Every structure is written in C-alpha cells, then in structure tokens.
Amino acid sequence: MRRWLFADQLGPHFLDGAHQPVLLIESKAVFRRRAFHRQKAHLVLSAIRHRAAELGDRALHLKTETYREALRRYGEVVEVCHPTSRRARDFVRAQEKVTVLPPRGFVTSHEDFAAWADGRRGAARLDDFYRHARQAHRVLMDGDEPAGGRWQARFADVPRPTELPPPPAPVEDDIDAEVRDDLDRWAAEGIEFIGRDGPRRFPATRDEALYRQQHFLIHRLPHFGRADDMLADDPWLSHSGLSTSFNMGLLEPLPAVRQAEEEFRAGHAPLSSVERFVRQVIGWRDYLWHLYWYLDAGYPAGAHTRGRSSIPDWFATLDAESVHARCLSAALAAVRDRGWTHHAVRQAVLGNYAVQRGWRPTDLVDWFERAFVDGHEWAMIGNVVGMARHAELSAVTTDAYAVSGGHINRTSDFCTGCRYDPKQRLGADACPFTGGYWAYLHRTRERLHGNVRMTRALKQLAQIPDLREIVAQERSRGDDAP
Known part of the structure; x- marks a missing residue:
C-alpha cells in the first residue's frame, strides 16, 4: 500500500521495505492559513521535493491547495504513520481512505509511556521518565546501574571552549532555487511570511542530516552542555543543530544516542556531555511528545x-x-x-x-x-x-x-x-x-x-x-x- 509521508516523516524508518510506494503532498493552504517563517517554509518544501527526487518513480508528488484535494485526486487507499499534531491526527482519522499506523520517530511507545505515567499517580516528572527510558532501552547503563554511578553526570570544572567549528552548512541546489522562486511568487500572490529569506542553514535530506550528525559527534559532542551561556556573536555554542533533522524525521533518535554512547565508551567524549545529549534526545524530547498526547486536549487548553x-x-x-x-x-x-x-x-x-x-x-x-x-x-x-x-x-x-x-x-x-x-x-x-x-x-x-x-x-x-x-x-x- 502507498505510504503517505508528512513533511516531518521523511526518513527511511517511516517506510517498510525498499520498494514501498510513497505519496508526498504539498498543501499550499498550510502556508496560506498562517504566516510561517520564510526559512521554515523553504526548509519544509525543499525537504519534500528532495525526498521525491530521491524516491524517483516510487513517489507520487502532488502539489495542491489542500490535503483533501490531493487525497481526492489520488483516489485510492493510503496509509500514514500517526501524525505529530492533533489537527493532522483528527484530519487523517476522518478520511475514509486513510489507514493510520502507530507513530514512529520516537523511542518510547505511546503504550509504554501511558503505562509508566499511569503508575505515577499524577506526578509523571521528567527525571523519573528519563531514568525509565535509560533502563528500558539500555542506554548508558553498566548492568543495572547508570554509567558512572549517577543518572546526571557532573561536569568537570573546566572553561567553555573559546572556539568550536559551527555545524556544516548545506549546499543549495536547483531544488532550493525552485523553492525560492515559488515562495517569491506566493508572496507576490499575498501569502504572508515572517522573517528574512536566507541561505538554507539546516539539512533537507537524510545524507545532509547524517553528515551534520557525524560532525557533531566528532567536534561538538565532547563539549555539549558544558555551558548554557548566551553569547551575541556565537549562536551555536556547543549545541548540536540537529533538532530540525530529528523533528523532520531525517534522523532516528535511538541510533543517534547509540552512536553518542559509543563515543563515550571509546574515550572520545566525556560522560557528562554524552549523558546530557542522551537526556535531551530520549528524555526531554520523548517526554514532551508523549505528554502532548497523554494529556491530549487538556494540554494546554483550560x-x-x-x-x-x-x-x-x-x-x-x-x-x-x-x-x-x-x-x-x-x-x-x-x-x-x-x-x-x-x-x-x-x-x-x-x-x-x-x-x-x-x-x-x-x-x-x-x-x-x-x-x-x-x-x-x-x-x-x-x-x-x-x-x-x-x-x-x-x-x-x-x-x-x-x-x-x-x-x-x-x-x-x-x-x-x-x-x-x-x-x-x-x-x-x-x-x-x-x-x-x-x-x-x-x-x-x-x-x-x-x-x-x-x-x-x-x-x-x-x-x-x-x-x-x-x-x-x-x-x-x-x-x-x-
């Protein structure tokens, strides 16, 4: 069955098998309805079009005013992994010819989180979930104990590095040029954007995302989390620059965490920095995702x-x-x-x-x-x-x-x-x-x-x-x- 991929489901782990057909949809109404940052609109469209180019004949790439129009034009049953917003979830559930699969792109399942949270009696705190995730997925564990003997590793009292290489910048191509022309035309038609246009700074393909991840593991992971200072002339500090790649589904979180742990085990990065990265990826990120669905409409309404x-x-x-x-x-x-x-x-x-x-x-x-x-x-x-x-x-x-x-x-x-x-x-x-x-x-x-x-x-x-x-x-x- 053809798999419909949203713009935040673009990695290979959202497909089953090397030959599965794919549906990719660009909905103009998404950008007409609300004023997005110009660079965000560019990144989303560039990622969809790059994925379509990668998949070739396997991909049906539709550019329509709405998702509903695209599904009607296709006319056959499609399946889609659980969307990442309530609005999108409610939409796909209401379509007769759309089968909704369990979510992907996160480490802990909905069922496992619900079982854990139900047992906390209203006190489902991040720190407790983080420990649960570490134990359940055997990340940074030495037997039954956390590596180093502490769940939150202490940083050595060392100064913040004065210079770190910034994340590698993607190289724009003809697809990016086409996207920029389309966005210029949309703006002339009255679709509003905020922010300035600029060179694409974040990965739009899995290869770009993997390259940035590898660069981070080598150059920035050893210093990750050492300081949360805010510096006017250094926007990156020791941060990974990987959030867009995780959130667009270009990177899979658990393999990234495993590679970070390998850097620690090999002596290439200190436990304190690796543990902080692990906490962000399988702790905080998964926690926010699951809390969004666990509390559902009561969060943040009310x-x-x-x-x-x-x-x-x-x-x-x-x-x-x-x-x-x-x-x-x-x-x-x-x-x-x-x-x-x-x-x-x-x-x-x-x-x-x-x-x-x-x-x-x-x-x-x-x-x-x-x-x-x-x-x-x-x-x-x-x-x-x-x-x-x-x-x-x-x-x-x-x-x-x-x-x-x-x-x-x-x-x-x-x-x-x-x-x-x-x-x-x-x-x-x-x-x-x-x-x-x-x-x-x-x-x-x-x-x-x-x-x-x-x-x-x-x-x-x-x-x-x-x-x-x-x-x-x-x-x-x-x-x-x-």
Whole structure:
C-alpha cells in the first residue's frame, strides 16, 4: 500500500521495505492559513521535493491547495504513520481512505509511556521518565546501574571552549532555487511570511542530516552542555543543530544516542556531555511528545493557560530594530535571520519576557511553531506552558522559568552595552526584565504559593519597599517594545 509521508516523516524508518510506494503532498493552504517563517517554509518544501527526487518513480508528488484535494485526486487507499499534531491526527482519522499506523520517530511507545505515567499517580516528572527510558532501552547503563554511578553526570570544572567549528552548512541546489522562486511568487500572490529569506542553514535530506550528525559527534559532542551561556556573536555554542533533522524525521533518535554512547565508551567524549545529549534526545524530547498526547486536549487548553493579552506586533513580526533591550533585540534578530535560537535564549529571553507580560500561552505556542524552523506544537507546548509558565500543569516539572535581568547578565554577554541596567528595577534605566520579574511575581504570587522553588523569591518580594511603584511602572510599559 502507498505510504503517505508528512513533511516531518521523511526518513527511511517511516517506510517498510525498499520498494514501498510513497505519496508526498504539498498543501499550499498550510502556508496560506498562517504566516510561517520564510526559512521554515523553504526548509519544509525543499525537504519534500528532495525526498521525491530521491524516491524517483516510487513517489507520487502532488502539489495542491489542500490535503483533501490531493487525497481526492489520488483516489485510492493510503496509509500514514500517526501524525505529530492533533489537527493532522483528527484530519487523517476522518478520511475514509486513510489507514493510520502507530507513530514512529520516537523511542518510547505511546503504550509504554501511558503505562509508566499511569503508575505515577499524577506526578509523571521528567527525571523519573528519563531514568525509565535509560533502563528500558539500555542506554548508558553498566548492568543495572547508570554509567558512572549517577543518572546526571557532573561536569568537570573546566572553561567553555573559546572556539568550536559551527555545524556544516548545506549546499543549495536547483531544488532550493525552485523553492525560492515559488515562495517569491506566493508572496507576490499575498501569502504572508515572517522573517528574512536566507541561505538554507539546516539539512533537507537524510545524507545532509547524517553528515551534520557525524560532525557533531566528532567536534561538538565532547563539549555539549558544558555551558548554557548566551553569547551575541556565537549562536551555536556547543549545541548540536540537529533538532530540525530529528523533528523532520531525517534522523532516528535511538541510533543517534547509540552512536553518542559509543563515543563515550571509546574515550572520545566525556560522560557528562554524552549523558546530557542522551537526556535531551530520549528524555526531554520523548517526554514532551508523549505528554502532548497523554494529556491530549487538556494540554494546554483550560484555565491553567489563561493569559491577559496576545502577542504584540513588534514581537510577532520579529521587529528587532524597535527594541532597545539588547538581549531581546538580539534574540528577535536571531529568529528573524535564522529561524532558530538555542533553548536558553528561547526560555530565558523570549519565553521569559512573554510570561512576565502575561501573553496568552496558546498564542505563544503558535508563534514559536511558526517562527522556528524546528517548531512543532507538541514540542513547544511543553517548553512554553510547562517551563516558561512556571509548570502550571504540575505534570511537567517543578522548575520555574521566569528570571530577572540579573540572571540574564550572569549567563550572557547581552547586558554589555545595553541601555538598561539589570541591577535596576525602577526608573528610566531599569531593566524591563528585572522590573517585569518582580511585577510578575506580585501578579501571580497566590498561584505560585506552595512552589518550593519560588519560596525564597516570594519572601524577597514581600520585602521590596518600592513594589507598588515597580508594578505601576511595568503596567504603564504594557506591551510596548522595551
């Protein structure tokens, strides 16, 4: 039977057999309905067209206005692996001639996660799941014990490397040129995009993804996770740059983790860095995916995700020039120019500012999905609602992720040369993240009461003599660009 591959199911592990026929669909309505980052649209279309070229006669490649139109034109029964969004799942389930298979591209199955979570009695925490996954799949285990004797390996006290080779850039070809021409034409027809066009920075084929993965294992894995610093002139630090390849299905997570473990066993990478990579891939990534389906429509819908305002235009359209706060301006410029920032910038700058201002989480999830090349609803909900929303659902983590300008100053070089002072919470020079942090804690103090990680901060809040003036200052600032 012909297998329909979505744009995030493009690897060989989504097929059964070397000769299985494939259906690939480009839906123009997907891009007409919401304004995606131009580079994300390019990556998605380039990946689909490259896959069609690789498969040759095995692939039926349809370019239509909607998925429904393409299925009607094909007219025969197709099968598809479980999609990665609820909207897509509900659509394929409603089609008479579509058979839905179990999901692929993740390590733990839906059934195994549900059985594990059901036994946790409402406390399905990431750390516990990570240990479960390590044991179940025998990753970084020495017998029944974790390698090195600890589930979370400690980093040696060594400085961050001053230079690391960036991930290898893909070489564009005629397919990319065709995609760029099509997107130019669509824009002229009125389809809106955000962000800037630019050279394709992320793999669109499995070969490109494997090459980047191998480069990471050799050059960057030994330093992975050593520091979560945010540096204006180094967008990559020691991050892998593999998130798009995993999320588009070009790479399979468990084999990647096995190769990373081999680097540790061979003495080429320290346990601390390898363990952090393993935690990200089979821990955090799988955890977010399964939580999305396990909690289903209750996540993030409902009272716990309320917000008082939507995202302002300057943020939504990546207008970095209108922003004076250097960290926020640099973060928006990075997304505008690359469609990507690493997780520390997403959480400590972008998500943090949105949380402080009380923007609606559902709008923020939608923005992250559209603005980031690796953005998917299932991944962004956990980060935005779970971490950046102070773990309101309690199922994600107890970590709180609203921070002041002082934290940004300690973990970045953004504050150097900024017009605002991260130590000031009141006045013309007050950092909007510092004043915003205390105003946010004041606004949400009753809801945060009982969060053990916030006990100290809430005690400090009660001792601030000029709190009323800070709250008034941040209220007057509103959603204007800081």
